[in-house]
Amino acid sequence: MALKDITLGQYFPGHSPVHRLDPRTKLLAVVLYIVALFLAQWFVSYAVMFLVLAGSIAISGVPVKSILRGMKPVVFIVVFTALLNLFYSGGDTVLVRFWIFTITLEGVFRAFFMVVRILMLISGTFLLTYTTSPILLTDGLESLLSPLKKLHAPIHELSMIMSIALRFIPTLIEETDKIMSAQRARGADFESGNLIQRAKALLPLLVPLFISAFRRAEELATAMECRCYHGGEGRTRLRQLKYRGADWFTLALFLAVTVGVGVLGHFGL
Amino acid sequence: MDPILETKQLSHIYSAGTPFERTALDGVDFRAYPGEYLGIIGHTGSGKSTLIQHLNGLLKPTSGQVLFQGTDIWSDPKITRQTRFRVGLVFQYPEYQLFEETVYKDISFGPQNMGLDQKEVDRRVRAAAYFVGLRDDQLEKSPFELSGGQKRRVAIAGVIAMEPQVLILDEPTAGLDPEGVESILGNIRDYHRAHNATIILVSHSMEEMARTVDRLVVVNGGKLPFEGTPREVFQHGDELERMGLGVPQLTRVFHRLRALGVDIDPSVYTLEQAKGAVLDALAKRGKALEKGVE
Incomplete structure (x- = not known):
């Protein structure tokens, strides 16, 4: 078992125009994209949304295969939603009727659009996490939520907690791997036995792991205090977020698409 | 003399088939002989850790074989498990793997897993504690009350208690003061003499190696470019320097x-x-x- 093989988040390092966009732009664009998806009504507006998604994926250079692979865990939900919509939509144009089920033309369309909507929703948000490193994403979120600081919401602290957690996940995975190897070298067996035996076998792994996590936390706290860290007030950052032309263009484009799709949807297209 | 541990064309590739694929070992032929004191030297990322984790069956070769006393250790799951007890491996900073309530219980973890009877476990724990210089009254203490150097002794005792025929230690002296270094190296030498065990010491300190080992194997880029007595190996001063090792x-x-x-x-x-x-x-x-x- 190689824990190292687990991919974290799903960031795909790259240098495409999509990767280089400001994380705030991408976050806002995804929000607009999601709103637009819910405004879309019929083939025309869905076609526009599909073009936007396909274009973004093409520019980002993220392999379509990886995006499709990410769909696996939601297959069940998609199928379930499709069936629900198919059978319970109501409508007048009855296609098939058997036992207690009725399938109408409206139901078929509804189910189809629902599936397309969910899949596009997921692909769009995946594209965000595929092209934005978790740290940048946190920075972007902190910046976007910063107006809430006026309401005394601890935005900086929350995003610091998130950054640190993200930073330490790989470290802790490596640590787990190491301790597991060390205990296996002393004959520990993590893979066989019943549930209780397995839980007991985890003890030699969990105790050292917790101790080391606390040790690290304490060391980090000391190191931060040594450098006079006292919260977000007046702090500058290593990675400055800056809006560039491409960011304004992207935002304008997504805004236009959302309004456009809204109008199309209003006319039932 | 037949080698006690041997690898044949051993290769290991991490994350094979993903974009993060990395060859850590590339067709390595490694031999350790009974009773010898062997040093493995290589800088960080050279593949030395990957190599030693193959020697006791923690990692499975991507290709090639690992033989213990002539038997492929992966030929049968039982043999793989037995190999872990016969080839003891002390990891780097082993004090971070302690978990039991008392020193005694922690040292007995290995022997217990071997399925030995209580009397034999007790004998081995006390013998191992003796080798690393732990006093009897320390055995009932919590390992977390001890100093860093003493914790490391407990961890090393935990492996020695399995009485392995081959004892591999990865940087056992890292981060210790000179006195601690001497005394740990002395403990290892005692075990070596008393059991006529094969010792494999991994380090990147040439000075330490030069003083302790009979034979030296250099690992670089997943291959073994040089091996021989320290004297023979140090003749390749320039090449070692280029590998970032130095003499x-x-x-x-x-x-x-x-x-x-x-x-x-x-x-x-x-x-x-x-x-x-x-x-x-x-x-x-x-x-x-x-x-x-x-």
């Missing part, structure tokens, strides 16, 4: 003297040898001067 400081001084045109034997690495080499060089020069006078 003991003493050897470097003598290499430099040689480069400056002094007629001196550059393959020294201990103070005694250095003394001999300097005296030899001076004697030669003296003779040359005498001849000049005549």
